[in-house]
Amino acid sequence: MIDFFQHVINGLSLGSIYALIALGYTMVYGVLRLINFAHSEVYMMGAFIGYYTSRMFQLDQNPSFMNLLLVMIVAMAGCAVIGFVIERFAYRPLRGASGINALITAVGVSLFLQFSGQLGFGADPKFYPQIYQPAGEWSVGGLQVNPLQMIVAVIAVVLMLLLQYIIFGTRLGRAMRAVSFSRDTARLMGIPTDLVISATFMIGSALAGAAGVLVGLIYPKIDPLMGVMPGLKAFVAAVVGGIGNVVGAVIGALLLGLSEEFVVAFGRSTFRDALAFGLLILILLFRPQGLMGQNLREKV
Amino acid sequence: MKTSRFLAVLLTIGFVLGCTKKGDQTTEGGKPAGSSIVIGEVGSFTGDTATFGISTHQGIELATNELNKAGGLLGKIVEIVKYDNQGKEEEAATATNRLINQHKVAAILGEVASRRSKAMAPIAQSNKVPMVSPSSTNPEVTAIGDYIFRVCFIDPFQGAVMARFAFENLKAKKVAILRDVGQDYSVGLADAFTETYKKVGGEIVSDQSYTEKDVDFKAQLTAIRGLNPEAIFVPGYYTQVGLIARQARELGIKAPLLGGDGWDSPKLFEIGGKAVEGSYLSNHYSPDDKSELVQNFIKRYKEAYGQIPDGLAAQGYDAAMVLFDAIKRAGSTDAKALRDALAATKEYPGVTGKITIDDKRNASKPAVVLKVENGGFSYVTSISP
Known part of the structure; x- marks a missing residue:
């Protein structure tokens, strides 16, 4: 029984990592109807920005929660800039073109970042400095919880609520929803659409940056291709939850984390990835709008 | 639109540079063909197993430098041409083809990972170029053909x-x-x-x-x-x-x-x-081994690279030395003669133990068991075949 609950905890903490990445995916899709495949590479860049910042200031010498916050802010800011640059130079010139062009460009940007990363950072995995080590282990009668993973789960939920607030409670959010509804009408109403889209990318990328730092801390091995698998899984999570829906992304991610955990625990570990993508196919077949999504007519 | 075109050009240049850099090779010596014996090396100098490739290369390099300093082989110096495979089999296969067709190597040293050795071996075998793997321990590697050898146990x-x-x-x-x-x-x-x-x-x-x-x-x-x-x-x-x-x-x-x-x-x-x-x-070996052969090797390696050689460096050194020894006994770099000489290797005193190549082209020698202690490995026991 202890093992069962341990599996639940493991699954939820794995899911909360997917959730952090899925949030950015779903947000950009919600506004732009563009699947930003470069998102998982922004996440990788976030991990590396965190890595170099920690190394430069030798933050692993005296680990503290402040260090983590500091590195996270630097990585989020850096990723926001990267997100802005990607949008400005890769996606904006294609604004008028059909959706498929932007999609292919997204794949191109993703590959470009992966392999520039290999050139710039080197292809060998790097050890992530331990800039924050929460005291001890939390254990309840044989049940082990890594405090770091609890922090990741809390941060994922906080960021989800923050995003909900931005989208539904602020002027920027209203503008985002207007742009998502109809870009041309929004422009006619005087909404600076380019600015809103840039802001969307920057917020989404900052989320990926935060995810990169947190994941680097939990699984202290980072390399330029680290974004590929989690990125795909987060994409699946976003689709399962209903792409474009912020709460759906988190629910989809937790569900994916749990199902992966249980496949490994009670089935065969080799089926782990097969399950994630099998789930994607099933959802697309039977509920293409996702668990939480509304049934919108597709514009593509 | 001007800026985006400029950026596109920049990206293209970056991409092209990136590609050529990857395939770069470094040669040591750089003497014209004919005055040197060219031996190819394929290793993972980057990627998930980067330290394997780097350690192995340092072992090979040490062996080569020592040999060349002592006058080389058959009156010629030995030149190592190395390629990085980034830990990928397809890159390992490409590199092997290049070494054989472009550099006309006499023999190939590599790889550490069995999966990559298995990508290289069929190419070496079909071109009849002897290949010696320093540390691929999967049995299938040498079963690929009679030109494929290894200096480690399986x-x-x-x-x-x-x-x-x-x-x-x-x-x-x-x-x-x-x-x-x-x-x-x-x-x-x-x-x-x-x-x-x-x-x-x-x-x-x-x-x-x-x-x-x-x-x-x-x-x-x-x-x-x-x-x-x-x-x-x-x-x-x-x-x-x-x-x-x-x-x-x-x-x-x-x-x-x-x-x-x-x-x-x-x-x-x-x-x-x-x-x-x-x-x-x-x-394969323990730096705690007190024999003079091993301690001398460790001393020379430390002088050259400032660190204690790990098992892979020792294997790389032995692989190169066994190959040089075979070339010396064959009296030429003729592929058939070299193959036969490699197969006849007997009781060669390597730093990882006495190496005898058996009829399946594997080395038989004892293994050591090490314990991880105080951020290092300490010797526990040796277990013989």
């Missing part, structure tokens, strides 16, 4: 060593296995371990698996934890092993981890930290 032996060690020395009666299903090396070791361990009377309580890019192993480890094994056999490579050890300790698993030569890297301690302490691995 997985069934390494797996059997750890099984005997677990049962006899650690007195463990129940063991769990966590294997990398994507690596021939890991699967080979796990299978051999299972076979021997059952034969001596132990019980395998769980056989879990993972794949190369995984970073989360908690599901497998939680399943293992419930069965209370006395040791866990993790025959993977160091990057994953470090993470596995960490997560095992996080889950409160106290049982020691056991592994093979794939753990042999300074990065193991960096990633695994305190979590790998108290674990055991089988390896």
